[in-house]
Amino acid sequence: MGIISSGFHGKRRTGNPALPQGQYETESFPVLTAGPAPYIARADWEFFITTETGQRRAWSWDEFMALPQVDIRTDIHCVTSWSKLGTSWRGVSLDALFEDVETTSEFTTAHSYGGYTTNVPLQDLLDGQAWVAWEFDGEPLERAHGGPARLLVPHLYFWKSAKWVNGIELTPHDVPGFWESNGYHIYGDPWREERYS
């Protein structure tokens, strides 16, 4: 046990088993971004997957919308300590996007409009664990939250759920992305409190 602060009792808002250690529940939806939010019109939006051999697949907004759409209900956990429980989203599973992609790579880098990057192991993107989401709470995803579309990888800290996502690059090694190069954990499991490197 840590050092006890006499007179500190706390509000014990973390008694909920859905909350990882060190998280508190919020009803609002805080916006956290390293810089300004880019503007991307759906007509200009594209989502790509590139493999380690240089193969490239890409979807326009209309092609992306023609893929099977799923509803997702999930908890999200931000490294800055807020968690939001039971959020609802709509989007395309990464399984659908990776269906015809041939790769032996185990690592990926997600790329965003505006230059943001984050690394996620490929196995964390597949098997119903990750989506490209474009609707939140029944409404088109707001620009501040990553609209037109963002990555949604809810089992990792939310900085992995790249806003304004533009594509996934398969990489031969695990290459730290933006926050991972700036002091944050290479993997980011909220249940193991993998906050910082």
Place this chain on the structure above:
Amino acid sequence: MSSLWRVADVVSADPETDSSRTIGLRVDGLNGNLAGQHIDIRLTADDGYTAVRSYSVATAGMDEILEITVDELANGEVSPYLVRDLMVGDRLEIRGPVGGWFVWRPTNPNPVQLIAGGSGIVPLMAMIRAHEASENPSQFRLLYSLKSPESGFYREELLTLSRESRRLVVDYVYTRKVPEGWPSAPKRLSAETLLANILPVHDSPDIFICGQTMFVETITEWLVQAGYPAASIKTERFGGTGGIR
């Protein structure tokens, strides 16, 4: 390693305003910090319950001491304890300093525009102090948005600096109450006021903005619309939903 919890001794605790105070922490083996970084503080109750919050470091020294300034949030869990109850001689746990993005390095040759809302001044003050302590000749300008003159942090130091420093210009905007003799009435910060009080686009400043989420969002939006390149703007959000102060 920055991911481990370390023990910090509280070596000073001085009121900054009626609702905030600056706390000095000595951390064995700490080897300074970069201007703009933050630490996490963990408090533990006697039954083992813990709460963790982030606080920016206000200083940028090279030694084992760092300072934070905490603003009390009414009904907050951690900040009232830090502002009212913690005493010199107490110990607590910290993690960090962390962050390599929202930082200013003395080797940076660019002019710098700092924009603070309320307690968002804290990491920007670390940058001002690091700049003053360095030989870096670049121009710094601070725009500090405050509810009232009394709610300003580091008032004496900023006053002295703005009188004596050739490298720093300080501008204030008051949103609820102005100092005596102030030329204008208190008002919400507008895009016009903002743009009239910062380094112009053609100076290509690096811009650091810090405050409550809404403050940071709105200012960033105005700057981008006014033509400041997105890549030149770095932001730090203190959470909460506080409006434009």
